[in-house]
Amino acid sequence: MQNNMMAMILAGGRGSRLRALTKKMAKPAVHFGGKYRIIDFPLSNCANSGIDVVGVLTQYESVLLNSYASQGRLWGLDSKGSGVYVLPPREKADANLDVYRGTADAISQNIDFIDSYDPEYLLILSGDHIYKMNYAKMLAYHKEHSADCTIAVIPVPMSEACRFGIMNTDEEKRITEFEEKPAQPKSNLASMGIYIFNWKLLRRMLTADMKDPESSHDFGKDIIPKLLADDKRLFAYEFTGYWKDVGTIDSLWEANMDLLDEKNALNLSDPTWRIYTEDVNTLPQYISPDAEVDRAYISEGCIVRGKVQNSVLFTNSTVEDGAQVIDTVLMPGSTVKSGAVVTRAIVGESVTVGANVTVGSKNSENIELVAKNVKGDE
Amino acid sequence: MARAFGIINSSANYLHVEGLQTYRPIGAFSFAGRYRVIDFPISNMSNSGIDRILVYVRENPRSLTEHIRSAGTYNINSKRGHIQILFAEATSSSDIYNTDIAAFMENLSIIERLPFPYVVIAPSYMVYAQNYQALLDQHIESGADISLLYQRVTDAKDNMYLNCDYLTLNRQKGVESIDRNRGTAKERNIFMDTYVMKRELFIELVRKAVSISSVFTLSNIVNNQCSELDVRAVPHRGYFAPINSFKTYYDANIELLDIDRANELFEEDWPIYTVTSDSCPTHYFEGASVRNSMVSNGCIVKGTIENSIVGRGVRIEEGAVVKNSILQAHSVIGKGIHVDYEVIDKWAEIRHVDEIIGTPENPGYVKREDII
Numbered sequence: 001m002q003n004n005m006m007a008m009i010l011a012g013g014r015g016s017r018l019r020a021l022t023k024k025m026a027k028p029a030v031h032f033g034g035k036y037r038i039i040d041f042p043l044s045n046c047a048n049s050g051i052d053v054v055g056v057l058t059q060y061e062s063v064l065l066n067s068y069a070s071q072g073r074l075w076g077l078d079s080k081g082s083g084v085y086v087l088p089p090r091e092k093a094d095a096n097l098d099v100y101r102g103t104a105d106a107i108s109q110n111i112d113f114i115d116s117y118d119p120e121y122l123l124i125l126s127g128d129h130i131y132k133m134n135y136a137k138m139l140a141y142h143k144e145h146s147a148d149c150t151i152a153v154i155p156v157p158m159s160e161a162c163r164f165g166i167m168n169t170d171e172e173k174r175i176t177e178f179e180e181k182p183a184q185p186k187s188n189l190a191s192m193g194i195y196i197f198n199w200k201l202l203r204r205m206l207t208a209d210m211k212d213p214e215s216s217h218d219f220g221k222d223i224i225p226k227l228l229a230d231d232k233r234l235f236a237y238e239f240t241g242y243w244k245d246v247g248t249i250d251s252l253w254e255a256n257m258d259l260l261d262e263k264n265a266l267n268l269s270d271p272t273w274r275i276y277t278e279d280v281n282t283l284p285q286y287i288s289p290d291a292e293v294d295r296a297y298i299s300e301g302c303i304v305r306g307k308v309q310n311s312v313l314f315t316n317s318t319v320e321d322g323a324q325v326i327d328t329v330l331m332p333g334s335t336v337k338s339g340a341v342v343t344r345a346i347v348g349e350s351v352t353v354g355a356n357v358t359v360g361s362k363n364s365e366n367i368e369l370v371a372k373n374v375k376g377d378e
Numbered sequence: 379m380a381r382a383f384g385i386i387n388s389s390a391n392y393l394h395v396e397g398l399q400t401y402r403p404i405g406a407f408s409f410a411g412r413y414r415v416i417d418f419p420i421s422n423m424s425n426s427g428i429d430r431i432l433v434y435v436r437e438n439p440r441s442l443t444e445h446i447r448s449a450g451t452y453n454i455n456s457k458r459g460h461i462q463i464l465f466a467e468a469t470s471s472s473d474i475y476n477t478d479i480a481a482f483m484e485n486l487s488i489i490e491r492l493p494f495p496y497v498v499i500a501p502s503y504m505v506y507a508q509n510y511q512a513l514l515d516q517h518i519e520s521g522a523d524i525s526l527l528y529q530r531v532t533d534a535k536d537n538m539y540l541n542c543d544y545l546t547l548n549r550q551k552g553v554e555s556i557d558r559n560r561g562t563a564k565e566r567n568i569f570m571d572t573y574v575m576k577r578e579l580f581i582e583l584v585r586k587a588v589s590i591s592s593v594f595t596l597s598n599i600v601n602n603q604c605s606e607l608d609v610r611a612v613p614h615r616g617y618f619a620p621i622n623s624f625k626t627y628y629d630a631n632i633e634l635l636d637i638d639r640a641n642e643l644f645e646e647d648w649p650i651y652t653v654t655s656d657s658c659p660t661h662y663f664e665g666a667s668v669r670n671s672m673v674s675n676g677c678i679v680k681g682t683i684e685n686s687i688v689g690r691g692v693r694i695e696e697g698a699v700v701k702n703s704i705l706q707a708h709s710v711i712g713k714g715i716h717v718d719y720e721v722i723d724k725w726a727e728i729r730h731v732d733e734i735i736g737t738p739e740n741p742g743y744v745k746r747e748d749i750i
Contacts, residue, residue, distance in 0.1 A: 034659030
């Protein structure tokens with residue numbers, strides 16, 4: 001284990017506002033950015049930050065996510081002593097089989113796993129967020145401030161601060177108060193759900209928390225307030241890059257559309273901080289003689305014979321002759337048949353939009369989710 | 379597990395592909411944007427259940443060894459399988475002695491120790507899809523000593539097949555001779571430099587070749603033994619491209635823009651594996667125009683691309699126009715520059731000229747890492 005720190009990724013989230021996209025898979029497995037899954041981001045960040053032991057805590061619809069995340073080699077996390085370990089709830093000798101009751105409980109139930117590595121520091125991450133961050137820098141900050149706990153924060157517009165967990169800090173960035181969705185926010189530093197703890201301290205807290213019948217076993221609601229009440233040293237680590245929690249169909253669409261902007265802050269083409277993902281065996285993308293491509297983000301294996309405008313095409317998606325794909329996200333393996341017109345939509349994985357069908361509209365308030373095949377002209 | 383091991387042979391010493399081969403052996407040439415030529419024979423073997431593979435490299439091993447750094451890339455079992463790269467130590471001052479037979483002789487003890495009764499030998503410089511398990515089954519069933527894979531072509535005068543060998547067959551598909559194709563006839567059975575035989579026979583032939591002539595190749599000794607042994611030809615159908623000259627390299631790539639033709643090579647149940655570079659999808663900007671082209675991931679496209687094959691991480695700036703060209707990985711075409719009928723090698727940058735234009739008969743070439 002490098003740097004005496006291991007990471008635990010909370011990946012049990014259901015993401016129910018993503019509707020049909022998360023009906024059969026957990027939110028961290030949702031596709032993003034033309035070829036990735038959301039969980040590729042925290043896992044690649046770990047790999048690039050020199051964190052080589054990662055636990056992934058899964059719960060909701062975990063079959064696909066478990067088999068995906070357990071392939072440590074996808075992120076280069078497969079050398080000796082390194083690995084990605086998938087940890088769904090399990091039956092134990094001294095306790096009943098129980099689901100993870102909260103974010104803190106998910107860690108508590110795996111104290112034995114963490115102890116087996118005996119880390120000095122524990123990094124807690126969310127499997128739901130899209131961003132690039134060097135956790136090694138955050139650890140250096142944590143050590144520099146002799147902190148008990150460091151929480152990554154991102155400045156948000158003051159007008160939106162009421163939607164986040166807000167950290168109030170002193171001049172030295174020491175956290176004085178934590179307010180969940182405050183009506184009258186005093187600061188605009190929103191918690192990113194990224195924590196570094198001194199493991200010995202956290203271990204004591206979690207052991208106590210497990211026995212507390214009043215606790216909801218949640219980091220934000222229980223553990224952080226308790227640490228503040230105990231006058232522990234909590235510091236805010238300010239992050240200024242791209243960070244998104246894509247909770248809804250609209251925000252997932254928007255985050256994909258962000259990539260069409262040349263100056264997009266996520267910058268997936270940075271060779272010094274690659275995002276790794278599952279490899280596919282397909283031809284490069286093929287653009288036919290009659291195709292029209294205008295502002296697009298297109299991955300390998302796509303076949304474009306129609307018009308693509310301001311859209312993101314995931315691996316192996318197809319746009320047939322005369323079809324139009326406008327302001328749209330085509331998930332992997334999806335097909336828009338000839339003559340169909342798709343506007344302001346997300347077309348789900350392996351979904352087919354039939355010939356000459358019209359889906360979505362230019363002026364719609366919300367993004368159309370096409371989760372099932374749409375029958376068209378035969 | 380297959381009953382055969384695989385040998386991937388290096389290209390003959392009389393073949394030289396201008397420009398490209400200065401930097402790497404033909405097997406390491408980029409093909410179809412994201413592949414290398416050697417991905418095809420290795421994937422053919424892997425898909426056929428052959429997981430012990432010897433790759434022979436005659437010269438410039440760097441890019442090939444870098445590419446084949448992990449057998450896992452090719453879906454080869456990490457415990458039971460193994461790809462071993464064997465460098466011919468060119469001990470001779472004259473290249474005419476650096477034959478495949480000389481390379482096999484150098485490491486013959488490795489082959490003698492392998493616990494497989496059969497060997498499949500495939501070239502590193504030809505592109506085709508073939509199930510070697512089916513070929514092996516057919517070979518065993520036929521009772522032949524040696525089976526050779528060939529393709530019947532009706533355009534053997536074409537550049538594409540010059541310098542290939544061809545097979546003269548009797549009525550029973552018995553091979554009477556193997557000769558160099560000089561383009562003197564239209565119809566030929568072009569030899570795909572692919573052999574199946576018993577390992578013991580292979581070792582015997584290698585030794586015999588050395589005793590007859592110091593410059594004999596494997597095809598020379600098989601030709602020499604045609605009357606002694608039962609050598610049979612097995613036809614191949616579908617996509618086949620020998621990469622043995624600059625022009626064939628260019629034509630074979632451009633031919634893939636016929637997507638139906640490309641699909642003969644890339645069948646769904648016959649994956650072609652290659653090394654991932656973890657590049658992001660390709661980004662087309664406002665003002666970009668792309669038609670009839672194959673584009674790999676990681677490119678930035680602001681200009682025009684037509685009838686071209688584009689490798690990974692290529693940058694085409696505003697107003698640039700690329701037609702009928704092969705752009706290899708990480709090359710850059712600067713603002714407003716016209717490129718037509720060119721092969722641009724890896725990392726080259728076209729920045730300071732208005733245009734760089736070849737012809738269909740003589741496509742141009744820009745060297746690796748050149749800045750023009």
